[in-house]
Structures are given as C-alpha cells and as structure tokens.
Amino acid sequence: MKNLKWQMALSAALVMAAIGLHLIHFMIFRDTRHIFIYLLGDLAFLPLEVLFVTLIINQLLSNRDKRVKLKKMNMVIGTFFSEAGSELLRSFLKFEKNDALLKTIVLHDRRWTDRDFNRLLKQLPDFSYAIDVCSGDLPALKVFLTQRREFLLSLLGNANLLEHDKFTDLLWAVFHLTDELGYRQDFDRLPTPDLQHLAQDMRRAFGLLVQEWLAYMRHLKHDYPYLFSLAIRTNPFDGEASVIIS
DSSP states (O other): OHHHHHHHHHHHHHHHHHHHHHHHHHHHHHHHHHHHHHHHHHHHHHHHHHIIIIIHHHHHHHHHHHHHHHHHHHHHHHHHHHHHHHHHHHHHHHOOOOOHHHHHHHTTOTTTTHHHHHHHHGGGGOOOOBBTTTTOOOHHHHHHHHHTTHHHHHHHHHHGGGGOOHHHHHHHHHHHHHHHHTSSSGGGGGOOHHHHHHHHHHHHHHHHHHHHHHHHHHHHHHHHHHHHHHHHHHHOOOOOSSSSOO
C-alpha cells in the first residue's frame, strides 16, 4: 500500500511538472503551435520508448535478477550438501543394490560437458532404484536425519528456494522419511509390508537427491571449478575417491 501511494504521488508530480513547464514555455514565447508540434512529435516516439523500456531494459533487469536469485539459491543448496546431502547420499548408497547407478555416476569427472550432465539428468527420473532396507543401518539413518531436522527446517524457510520446486520436493521427501523412521522404535520386528513402505519412501528421497546432486555438480563445474575439484575428490558415488591429490 505504501509503495502504491508513493508511485501515485510521483506520477502526479511528474504530470504537474510537465504541465508547468509547458505553461512557462507558453508564457515566454506565446506560441501554442510550437508546443503542439513538439508534443505530437513526443507522442509519436512514445510507442518506441515503451518498447525500449518495457521489453528491452526490463528483460535485461529481469535476467540479472534471475542470475542473482540463482546464485543465492545454489549457495543454499551447497550448504545443504555440505551439512547433510553428501552424507545422506552415502547412507542411501548402503541400501542401493543397483550397481548400474554407481557406474554411471562415477563416470562424471572434470571432462564432462553440459551435454553430458543434461543427458544423465534426463535419464535419472526413469532410473530403477533397488533399495533393500535390510542391507543398511536403519537406526543409524534415523539418528542422522533426526539430528539434522532443525537444519532442514531452516532451509524450508529460505525465500531463495521458493522458485526451486525440485529442491523443495526433495526436502519434503526427506522430511517424510525422517517422520516415518522417527515413529518406529524396533526396526528388527517390522513386517514385510512396512519394510516395503519404507523402501518406497527411501527411493523417492534418494532419486530426488541424486538429481539435485548432479545438477549442483554441473553448477560447480561451470561457476566454481575449485569447489568442483573438491566435490569430485569426495564423490559419494566413488568408493575409491580420495581428497588427497596425487
């Protein structure tokens, strides 16, 4: 409301200034014909001025604003992977029985191009994850997610993520899995249907997490090569990855 009042006041002031200047012109030169000639000329150029301001300048400003928002958003996503995401990937991989995923992701290295990243990102949604909840440590996963619940909640409140639907879906999937695990106390006595339900929840969260991780790696390779170098040397999909450069 305050912005609207300010805009109306500014508009009224500009209109009054234009009228006042034309009156001064008339009082000095007493030539209405000259005033209307220039007024008509200005009106003739008005459509071009509107085109230039609204379509060109506005588009440039909009693109700049999108780049700033994208940069801030990727900073938040980077914090997520630093604090929880990468370790969560390692935890999920202990339940994953499909070796094809490991072989595909590990191929990702410094020589990859945007085309390689985009190709895999298109393939991942159709990938068949083979989660076996009995092959990993469910109590440890429960503890890990519970300890990072407050951190994940803080991410949901970040305004920079409002336009990133996929990452928001990932957070909700992780939250849901956290709640499911949190309500269970004895994982050794869970019936088969319940284990299958947990496996489905893990597949959902794992699939979204892999896609976001790969998209974030693409961003690092393009904008922050030194961060990408560290990410490759700590690749959670590469069992032989080492932070030590040899």
